[in-house]
Amino acid sequence: MxxxxxxxxxxxxxxxxxxxxxxxxxxPARVNAAAVSSSPMAATPHRASRLRRPKRSRLRGSDVTAVCGFVVAVTLGLWWQHGGIGALLEGGPGRLQAIGQLTGLLAALASLGAIILTARPAFLERRYGLDQLLVAHRWFGISTVVLVVAHSVAGTLAWAALSGTSVTGGLVDLLANESWMVAALVSTTLFVIIGLSSSRRIKNALAYETWYFLHLTGYLAVLLGFGHQLTLGSDFLVDRIARWWWIGLALATVAIIMWSRIGGLVTSLRRRLYVTAVSREGDGIGSLHVNGPSLRRMRIAGGQFFIVRPLSRGLWWQAHPFSVSAAPTTAGIRFTIKEQGDDTPNLLRVKPGTRVLLEGPYGVFxxxxxxxxxxxxxxxxxxxxxxxxxxxxxxxxxxxxxxxxxxxxxxxxxxxxxxxxxxxxxxxxxxxxxxxxxxxxxxxxxxxxxxxxxxxxxxxxxxxxxxxxxxxxxxxxxxxxxxxxxxxxxxxxxx
Ligand SMILES: Cc1cc2nc3c(=O)[nH]c(=O)nc-3n(C[C@H](O)[C@H](O)[C@H](O)COP(=O)(O)OP(=O)(O)OC[C@H]3O[C@@H](n4cnc5c(N)ncnc54)[C@H](O)[C@@H]3O)c2cc1C
Structure with a gap:
């Protein structure tokens, strides 16, 4: 049996x-009592009380749909107003150009959506949880790559047809004579590499860190693609409102990302939290116990997770997500960690008293x-x-x-x-x-x-x-x- x-x-x-x-x-698993008592941050004898739970998100799904719908509608409306639909129906090189413009605009919107989602903005994360944000990020990412490729092909064919040269001649002309086009080519190449590296097979063959740092170049790809939109995109060259609409979208994206990424890091730096003990729980599994003066002010629910970064040699530059494995109280929080790869075994060797940065809490589980x-x-x-x-x-x-x-x-x-x-x-x-x-x-x-x-x-x-x-x-x-x-x-x- x-x-x-x-x-x-x-x-x-x-x-x-x-x-x-x-x-x-x-x-029964036992906390390493010696480690606890030897820790400078060992919990002082007081009655542990439950930490407050995070505030509920007041954001509704319909709010998110309305904002996304508005952004897409205004962008398509501007394209329509600049003769996009007319050119699409006319045929010939004008149609190719219209397809190039449309796919370019949608690719840019999808790429902004993808980088906003991956920055885990609290207002979205608290409503949907990281899982859902990453699923949406994946779809936005796939759409970006497909649209960028379609935009490049249609744009180059249109340019060649309108200037009466071959496709290769048109491409060379674009790269040699139009500003920001080399940057746009690098941007397209990066998007394609990121897209390919995210396929299950390639991703599994790469070390997590390699894949992650490759993925980070997505920010560079978005940035490099932005210049040619303003210098070559006819919608933005002729229409000041359209130009400011586009710059406004880019600035709003930067603001959300800075606020989420840098804000999260600054908050974690300001928190005074320390490893109080490390305990063994089973084969290849241990727990990291964390406490400190900042804990009392934090709002955490059981089942949420943090991005954990112990400030010890070799570990400070990498951060890993771990879930809270017991009700969070003023006596401390606990992460239960399985030794999986390079860093998790070292995490379970961190000395009590080590300062630890916790970014979060995240998640709706x-x-x-x-x-x-x-x-x-x-x-x-x-x-x-x-x-x-x-x-x-x-x-x-x-x-x-x-x-x-x-x-x-x-x-x-x-x-x-x-x-x-x-x-x-x-x-x-x-x-x-x-x-x-x-x-x-x-x-x-x-x-x-x-x-x-x-x-x-x-x-x-x-x-x-x-x-x-x-x-x-x-x-x-x-x-x-x-x-x-x-x-x-x-x-x-x-x-
Ligand atoms: C929301 C969430 C909650 C988690 N909670 C726990 C938990 O409570 N206990 C636990 O043992 N594990 C948890 N994990 C998994 C844990 O983060 C990884 O096992 C750990 O980061 C592996 O690190 P490593 O360097 O030892 O392994 P590596 O060899 O570097 O990676 C092994 C695998 O772990 C994943 N991984 C590595 N680094 C990260 C990272 N920074 N972010 C996301 N995934 C990564 C990758 O899929 C990778 O293929 C959680 C993951 C997520 C996304």
Whole structure:
């Protein structure tokens, strides 16, 4: 039998043919007491109180649609007014030119949207969460690349036709005689490289940092593309209002990015927060405990995440996102970290007392998404971190059912705490333990298994955190069991 199932409803019940004792499944993780007490920032003995939760976003989806619709409508209106539609209907080189202008304008808008989204502006992040922003960023990015390529092809063909030269001659003429065209060519090349490097296959072959720094050149690509829009774009050459509209859009984008990126960094620099302890939680998993004088003033909900940057040698120049894995209190916050690659093992070796910069909190993966509803929480591996924090925020009336998928028991971090939380809330805990191959014949997360584990599945809200393959399998199962997609909440650890 490969599946161990523990149901915790006040008493232990083992559904495993090997009849293991439940006690053998319990291996409490302990905070390294020596590390805590040796830390200069160890929590002073006071009654820990819960930190305030972040303010709710008042932004509505319709507000965002209205602003985007307005920007696109004004831009297309100006193009129309400058004879764009007429030229498009006429045919000949004029049509090519109109297509070039239209795709250029839309490419520029899409690129501004993409860089705004990736800057994680708080007003959007608090409403949609980073996941959704990154999904939207991806679509804006893909649209930018497609439109930029279409714009380059149509623009060059139109230029060649209108000046009566070959395509190559037209391209050479553009690059040699028109200002900002070399910059535009570099911009197009960068967009194409960024687009290609974001395909799953190439991205997986690159180190995260290589991919990230390559992606950062997107800002340069947008900047380099801007010059030729003003010097060559007929809409902006002749019409002062159009010119200022375009400059205004660019300045608004810069302001949002500076405010989000630099503002976030400045806030994290002003916070006085320190690592108070590092504890081991399981095989290749540990926790970073953080506290400091600034913590009391922060607003954090369990399940949110921070961009964490310890100011220690070799680590200060890199920042990684980690979720809060317990209810954030004045006694400190905790991040549960799996050793994945280059930096995470070093993060778990940081000395207590090290200053740490926390940017955030970010994310909308919090219990507030399902206040008053019955819950099912599904975690795989270190996905348990935000799920553990959400469980702590559950009310017994929400009858939480927690399904934990781990390859081996040592991978189940915070098990003792979780069992206590489940017991206190009258919930149930199901563990699915074993390597993936064991479950080839019988998928433990298929519809029938899910329905057997989760009574009243269709009316519950689900919180899921784990690898993409598990998430999609579970979502499929939950949807087939009648759970509406609006009740399914995800946190993705990959970007
Ligand atoms: C919203 C969110 C919350 C997360 N919460 C947790 C958590 O609570 N516990 C935990 O163990 N892990 C969490 N992660 C994943 C964690 O950030 C990465 O595992 C970690 O950054 C890997 O760093 P590395 O240098 O050891 O590995 P690398 O070898 O550099 O990377 C391994 C993989 O981790 C991802 N990754 C690396 N750096 C980053 C980064 N700066 N931003 C996003 N992804 C990155 C990439 O997909 C990469 O392929 C979270 C990720 C996200 C996006």
């Amino acid at each position: 490969t599946m161990i199932e523990v149901r915790e409803t006040g008493r232990h019940e083992l559904a495993d043919s090997r009849r293991e004792r439940t006690d053998s499944l319990v291996a 919090t219990a507030e998404k399902a206040t008053g509803s019955r819950l099912v929480l599904i975690a795989a591996g270190v996905g348990i971190a935000p799920i553990r924090a959400i469980l702590e925020d559950c009310h017994p009336q929400q009858q939480p059912i927690l399904i934990v998928r781990v390859r081996h028991e040592g991978e189940f971090a915070h098990r003792a705490e979780i069992q206590d939380l489940i017991r206190a809330r009258g919930g149930q805990l199901h563990m699915i333990v074993g390597p993936r191959e064991w479950f080839a014949a019988r998928d433990p997360l298929a519809v029938r298994s899910l329905e057997a584990m989760i009574p009243g599945i269709a009316d519950r809200h689900a919180f899921i955190c784990g690898p993409a393959s598990l998430e999609s399998a579970v979502i499929k199962g939950l949807r087939k069991s009648g759970m509406p997609s609006s009740n399914i909440h995800l946190e993705r650890f990959g970007v």
